[in-house]
Amino acid sequence: MSLFRIENLIFRYGTRTALDIPELAIEDGGMVCLTGANGSGKSTLLSLMAGLAQPFSGRILYRGQDLSSPDREVQEGVRAEMGVCLQSPYLFRTTVEGNVSYGLSAKGIRGPERAWKVERALEDVGLGGFGSRRHHALSGGEIQRVALARALVLEPRVLLLDEPMANVDAATRTLLERALENSIRSRGITVILSTHDVDQALRLGTRIVTLHQGTLVEGGLENIFHGTVIKREDGWVFKTDLCELVVPPGREDARTAVVPPEAIILSLDPTITSARNVLKGIVTGVRMRNGSVEVTVNAGEEFTSRITPESLHKLGCRLGMEIYLIIKAEAVRLL
Amino acid sequence: MNFILEALLEAFALILSLDPEVFSIVFLSLWVAISATIIAALLGIPLAYIVATKEFPGKQGLITVFNTLMALPTVVVGLFTYSFLSRKGPLGFLELLFTPSGIIIGDVIIAFPLIVGLTIAAVHAVDPRAKVTAVSLGASRRQVSLTILKEARFGLMAALFNGFGRVVAEVGSAIMLGGNIRGYTRTVTTAIALETSKGEFAFAMALGIILLLVALMVNFAFRKLQVSSGR
Numbered sequence: 001m002s003l004f005r006i007e008n009l010i011f012r013y014g015t016r017t018a019l020d021i022p023e024l025a026i027e028d029g030g031m032v033c034l035t036g037a038n039g040s041g042k043s044t045l046l047s048l049m050a051g052l053a054q055p056f057s058g059r060i061l062y063r064g065q066d067l068s069s070p071d072r073e074v075q076e077g078v079r080a081e082m083g084v085c086l087q088s089p090y091l092f093r094t095t096v097e098g099n100v101s102y103g104l105s106a107k108g109i110r111g112p113e114r115a116w117k118v119e120r121a122l123e124d125v126g127l128g129g130f131g132s133r134r135h136h137a138l139s140g141g142e143i144q145r146v147a148l149a150r151a152l153v154l155e156p157r158v159l160l161l162d163e164p165m166a167n168v169d170a171a172t173r174t175l176l177e178r179a180l181e182n183s184i185r186s187r188g189i190t191v192i193l194s195t196h197d198v199d200q201a202l203r204l205g206t207r208i209v210t211l212h213q214g215t216l217v218e219g220g221l222e223n224i225f226h227g228t229v230i231k232r233e234d235g236w237v238f239k240t241d242l243c244e245l246v247v248p249p250g251r252e253d254a255r256t257a258v259v260p261p262e263a264i265i266l267s268l269d270p271t272i273t274s275a276r277n278v279l280k281g282i283v284t285g286v287r288m289r290n291g292s293v294e295v296t297v298n299a300g301e302e303f304t305s306r307i308t309p310e311s312l313h314k315l316g317c318r319l320g321m322e323i324y325l326i327i328k329a330e331a332v333r334l335l
Numbered sequence: 336m337n338f339i340l341e342a343l344l345e346a347f348a349l350i351l352s353l354d355p356e357v358f359s360i361v362f363l364s365l366w367v368a369i370s371a372t373i374i375a376a377l378l379g380i381p382l383a384y385i386v387a388t389k390e391f392p393g394k395q396g397l398i399t400v401f402n403t404l405m406a407l408p409t410v411v412v413g414l415f416t417y418s419f420l421s422r423k424g425p426l427g428f429l430e431l432l433f434t435p436s437g438i439i440i441g442d443v444i445i446a447f448p449l450i451v452g453l454t455i456a457a458v459h460a461v462d463p464r465a466k467v468t469a470v471s472l473g474a475s476r477r478q479v480s481l482t483i484l485k486e487a488r489f490g491l492m493a494a495l496f497n498g499f500g501r502v503v504a505e506v507g508s509a510i511m512l513g514g515n516i517r518g519y520t521r522t523v524t525t526a527i528a529l530e531t532s533k534g535e536f537a538f539a540m541a542l543g544i545i546l547l548l549v550a551l552m553v554n555f556a557f558r559k560l561q562v563s564s565g566r
Contacts, residue, residue: 052467079473090465093488106475
């Protein structure tokens with residue numbers, strides 16, 4: 001059973017559709033990075049996954065349980081497994097210790113156990129000894145770390161973090177990244193983190209989910225091209241400065257095309273195929289990633305294809321060799 | 336001018352001599368005002384929280400009514416409450432007219448809209464992220480409510496001190512419902528009104544000075560709480 005399963009999710013702010021995700025499954029373990037530009041819907045998706053907002057339609061299942069369930073026990077049970085850290089965290093008007101211990105107190109944990117847990121959580125985020133500081137005597141980065149400690153102290157199974165490192169310096173970012181990686185390793189939690197920092201997503205993410213104007217961009221950050229759609233006699237073409245792709249008809253206004261890496265077939269010769277796109281290119285990179293092989297091919301634009309190690313072996317792929325990319329027109333997604 | 340100075344000197348002499356009548360009047364005033372403020376707060380704060388946090392038809396109209404009632408003339412409260420508590424009134428059998436409890440009832444009615452109105456404003460002023468944060472940290476509904484009220488504590492204190500300030504200084508309702516009976520229902524304000532009309536300026540002045548001191552102390556206490564609440 002998936003940790004999260006999103007089905008036909010739509011969320012609107014007034015008449016503007018902020019999120020439209022037909023399907024998304026997130027499995028247990030590791031760090032899932034939600035990337036995308038500002039306003040792409042990352043924060044909204046995290047709020048919905050945390051059960052802090054209700055979808056306009058569709059549903060989000062957490063371990064098979066509907067987050068929109070009116071059953072208070074279900075809601076409380078799910079919430080008890082989640083730690084949430086908002087993009088612009090709110091600190092209660094008390095001390096750092098009072099903030100970090102809030103969730104523990106709500107659970108009825110008191111005395112030395114609470115004090116010990118609070119201190120350990122503060123040390124994890126590099127704020128050991130900060131317990132007695134008042135909420136207003138903290139910098140932006142410290143507020144973010146207190147909020148992270150406040151979520152970590154509850155030892156959640158899932159940690160939902162909205163841009164947790166937006167206001168911190170490089171040294172603190174490294175410290176927080178290590179703290180998160182330690183939590184994943186030692187406590188086996190799943191971290192779902194939104195970031196607009198692509199490098200961070202690539203560095204930390206065991207999986208990257210990219211959002212663009214509220215919709216999922218399959219295949220993460222690869223194969224996103226900018227250009228225009230042109231209607232020709234023989235069909236519709238998406239044209240960039242460096243290459244052309246035959247695309248499904250109907251989206252004349254699209255300015256972005258995305259090709260999922262799994263949808264690109266690599267071939268040594270342009271075999272007779274029903275696919276409309278056959279591009280000749282040169283292999284520029286081969287690397288292993290989470291058990292599959294990512295092959296980058298320059299065919300005007302840089303394409304990434306994801307294949308199995310067996311396919312790699314069969315093709316005898318090596319840097320600099322010529323190869324053909326075969327892509328069905330229907331596999332090109334226009335945004 | 337001499338006459339005012341003489342009255343002032345005599346007033347201080349009365350205060351310093353710990354005149355039992357002066358202090359019994361002050362004690363009754365404080366007792367009545369504190370009791371009324373506590374009762375109005377116990378009734379008003381939960382109501383204000385519900386009004387501030389729930390959506391229902393007529394909500395804005397209700398808030399406007401409370402805001403209007405904040406300036407309710409105390410004599411009007413006295414008049415209406417008198418009609419209920421008088422022997423012929425529906426609550427006459429309780430025999431509360433011309434008793435300290437009668438004054439407290441009037442003062443509760445005066446303080447209640449003030450506390451409700453200011454508490455609604457204080458709860459509205461709490462950052463909406465406070466609720467989301469409390470919920471995300473696993474707080475129950477009751478814990479969320481208490482957290483929001485705690486975050487609004489500065490505004491709540493302002494509501495309580497304002498409520499207390501209004502009832503300790505009001506005279507219209509206290510005189511109508513208490514009857515200004517010496518040693519029983521005579522409060523500082525009713526005594527000042529009476530003593531001034533009798534020409535006992537020194538006694539009235541002594542009570543006036545004490546009332547001002549009480550107001551000053553309340554404000555000091557408020558300021559101190561404000562600082563210690565971490566604002």
